Amino acid sequence: MGAIEIKGLKKTYKDVEALRGLDLVVEKGEVYGFCGPNGAGKSTTLKILVGLVHATDGEASIKGIDVINDGVEARKHIGYLPESYGMPGWDTPRKFLTYMGILSGMSKEDAAKAIEEIAAEINLTENLDRRIKTLSKGNKQRVGIAQALIHDPAILLFDEPTTGLDPIGRNEVLDAMKAFADKGKTVLFSTHILSDVEKICDTVGIIHEGVLMEQGGPEELRQKHGAKDLDEVFLKVAGHG
Amino acid sequence: MDSQVNFSAMIWHRTFRIIFSLRGLIAILFSFYFIGAIAWMLPTITEQGGVIAEIWKTFSSDLAFSWLLFDGALSKLVSIFIAPLFVFDAISGDKTGERMPIIMSRPITRTQYVLMKLSSGMLAFTLLFLPIMGIGYFVFSGLVEGGLDVANYFATCILFVALAFFCMAVCLLISALVKKNLVSFLAAFGLMSIAMTANASKNTSDALLASAQLTPHYYATYFASPFPEPHDLEIMPFLGCLVVIILFALPFLYLTILKFKKEDL
Numbered sequence: 001m002g003a004i005e006i007k008g009l010k011k012t013y014k015d016v017e018a019l020r021g022l023d024l025v026v027e028k029g030e031v032y033g034f035c036g037p038n039g040a041g042k043s044t045t046l047k048i049l050v051g052l053v054h055a056t057d058g059e060a061s062i063k064g065i066d067v068i069n070d071g072v073e074a075r076k077h078i079g080y081l082p083e084s085y086g087m088p089g090w091d092t093p094r095k096f097l098t099y100m101g102i103l104s105g106m107s108k109e110d111a112a113k114a115i116e117e118i119a120a121e122i123n124l125t126e127n128l129d130r131r132i133k134t135l136s137k138g139n140k141q142r143v144g145i146a147q148a149l150i151h152d153p154a155i156l157l158f159d160e161p162t163t164g165l166d167p168i169g170r171n172e173v174l175d176a177m178k179a180f181a182d183k184g185k186t187v188l189f190s191t192h193i194l195s196d197v198e199k200i201c202d203t204v205g206i207i208h209e210g211v212l213m214e215q216g217g218p219e220e221l222r223q224k225h226g227a228k229d230l231d232e233v234f235l236k237v238a239g240h241g
Numbered sequence: 242m243d244s245q246v247n248f249s250a251m252i253w254h255r256t257f258r259i260i261f262s263l264r265g266l267i268a269i270l271f272s273f274y275f276i277g278a279i280a281w282m283l284p285t286i287t288e289q290g291g292v293i294a295e296i297w298k299t300f301s302s303d304l305a306f307s308w309l310l311f312d313g314a315l316s317k318l319v320s321i322f323i324a325p326l327f328v329f330d331a332i333s334g335d336k337t338g339e340r341m342p343i344i345m346s347r348p349i350t351r352t353q354y355v356l357m358k359l360s361s362g363m364l365a366f367t368l369l370f371l372p373i374m375g376i377g378y379f380v381f382s383g384l385v386e387g388g389l390d391v392a393n394y395f396a397t398c399i400l401f402v403a404l405a406f407f408c409m410a411v412c413l414l415i416s417a418l419v420k421k422n423l424v425s426f427l428a429a430f431g432l433m434s435i436a437m438t439a440n441a442s443k444n445t446s447d448a449l450l451a452s453a454q455l456t457p458h459y460y461a462t463y464f465a466s467p468f469p470e471p472h473d474l475e476i477m478p479f480l481g482c483l484v485v486i487i488l489f490a491l492p493f494l495y496l497t498i499l500k501f502k503k504e505d506l
Contacts, residue, residue: 013505050346052506072348080346086339102254103347105247147343 001064003028003155003186004049009058011044011210018044020210021058026188026203028154031181033197034190035234036207042190043083045207046157050080062155076105079148083159083190089133093124093143096132097150104151111150118146122176138169145176156180158189162196174200194230204230206237213237248353255361259327260368268323268366272373275318276380283384315465316437316458319401321430323370324408327362329429332416332501341506351502355417359409359494366405374398393474397465400479403486404461408433410493417500457489 004026011019019041026032036042047053049060051071060067067074087096094115101111119125124142127135132143141161148156158177162170177187178200191197197204198218206214206221214221214237218230227233259265285291332355335341345354374395382389412429419425440458443450443466453459460482464474472478 047342047506050342052342052345054503054505072350075346075348078346080342082339082342082346084339085343087343088338088340099254099258100343100347102247102250103344103349105348107247107250144343148346151347 002026003030003063004032004188005059005061006045006049007059009045009048009060010056011041011048011053012056018210019048019055019058022207022210022212024205024212024215026186028186029181029184030202031177031187031200032189033201033204034188034207035192035194035197035204035230036190037192037238040207041210042207043159046080046159046188046190049074049157050078051075076151077154079151079153079156081144081148081156081158081161083163085144087132087140087143087147089131091132092129093119093132093135093146094128096143097146100147101150106151114150114152115146118149121179122146122149123172138165138172141165141169141173145173149180153185155186156188158187160191161189162191162193170196194234198230206234208238248357251349251353251357252360252364255357256364256368259361259365264326265365265369268326268369269373271318271322272369275314276373276377279314279377280380280384283381315397315401316404316441316462319370319405319461320408320433320437320458323366324362324405325412325429325433327365328358328409328412329416329425330422331358331362331413332497333419333422333425334416336420336506337422345506352498355413355494355498355501359406359413362409363402363406366409367402370402370405371398390474393464396474396479397462400461400463400482400486403483404457407457407486407490407493408436410490410497411436414493414497414500417497417504457486460485 002025004024006022006024009019009022009024010017022041022045024045034042034045044053048055049062049067051067051074055068062074063077065074065077091099097115097118098108098111101114102108106114115128116125119128122142122145124139124146127139127142132140135143145158145161148158156177161173161177165173174196177189181187181200181202201218204214204216204218204221205212214233216224221230221233222228225233225236227236330337335344345351349357378389378391378394381394382391411432412425415428415432416425419428436456437458439449439452440456440462443453443459463478463482464472
């Protein structure tokens with residue numbers, strides 16, 4: 001059983017087919033790079049897994065739990081970082097993360113302990129008591145990652161986590177994701193930056209127009225398509241190469 | 242991790258966030274302003290032969306304390322100012338502030354989310370409103386000849402808590418339907434102003450009295466207003482008014498949950 005399993009997933013927004021029967025399996029403990037151009041269906045897939053968007057048809061499960069019919073139970077095991085999100089700027093990360101912990105079913109004491117541990121892990125400790133609105137983009141992204149980790153989920157779903165960050169920030173996020181996987185967490189992250197994928201991913205899935213076109217290890221895909229890098233693979237798979 | 246959602250912790254946490262926020266402060270200031278204004282106006286309005294009393298008589302022949310306080314000012318305070326203030330952006334605010342993806346990725350249902358917003362708004366309202374009205378009782382009773390009937394006063398306060406429940410249910414629906422905070426703000430405060438108009442004017446015509454009876458405001462002021470006739474406080478009519486006000490609120494709450502459950506966020 002895969003940590004994440006998706007079978008025949010479809011989503012239609014009015015008359016736009018965002019997903020057209022997506023099949024996907026992510027194994028436990030791996031870092032899975034979910035690639036595709038803008039509008040390919042990456043974010044929609046993650047949103048369905050986390051219960052923000054209703055699937056039109058198909059099945060999806062997290063650790064064997066049906067996310068469509070038992071979303072609350074599934075979300076206990078999911079940490080989600082949206083592509084675009086807001087946080088109350090007047091709050092401190094500590095207050096915000098405490099609230100997120102409580103919403104995740106934790107006691108205040110457990111949340112406080114978890115906040116200290118996560119902050120130490122992702123270099124957020126010295127900014128825990130500053131107002132969020134005063135933090136740099138990189139530090140805000142750290143708070144975003146911390147809220148995804150607060151309830152110690154087994155599966156992390158990160159939507160374009162490196163978009164908009166400078167090279168240092170990008171590397172930090174990539175290193176963090178790799179470190180989470182090393183600790184046994186499963187990481188599925190969407191991106192259209194293929195160099196990020198090559199750096200840390202065990203498996204790459206290329207989605208185009210709502211269908212998974214290709215899946216495999218970065219090296220495996222390069223060899224299969226006789227390409228020098230994943231950009232070239234992607235262009236060939238998407239019919240532009 | 243195997244966590245169970247602690248619903249009461251969620252509600253208490255948000256309740257204190259409301260109370261210790263700018264809107265909590267505004268609600269407290271409004272409430273004390275209300276008490277101060279009534280305390281200042283009461284002797285002036287009820288002074289037989291006074292100029293203001295004569296002007297007041299063009300609106301109402303009755304200079305009684307109950308009409309002035311509860312039917313007019315308290316309706317405005319609760320249904321226009323405080324109750325909408327606590328929830329007008331409860332859902333639309335999380336959408337426009339892009340907080341929804343993070344909040345709804347937690348292991349809570351959408352129904353729990355809506356109920357958390359409503360419950361915390363109600364709890365914050367009750368914790369602020371009832372103690373301030375308690376202070377108000379001591380301020381007003383000294384100004385009213387023969388003192389105030391304590392049972393009538395607090396029974397009406399409790400009915401106004403129920404009225405706040407109705408107002409919050411309506412405002413939550415508005416907040417779920419609209420995408421912008423400003424629209425939600427204008428719709429919530431505007432609709433609440435309209436909703437109380439019939440009851441505020443019920444003494445002027447039979448038609449408005451009949452219209453008022455179709456609003457929860459009429460039942461919230463049932464024991465305080467002398468229109469159409471004074472009502473003595475009795476337990477069954479009191480419970481009846483309480484139930485009627487809550488029944489007014491439930492369809493709005495149901496529609497809010499229904500709308501929010503079907504929505505792609």
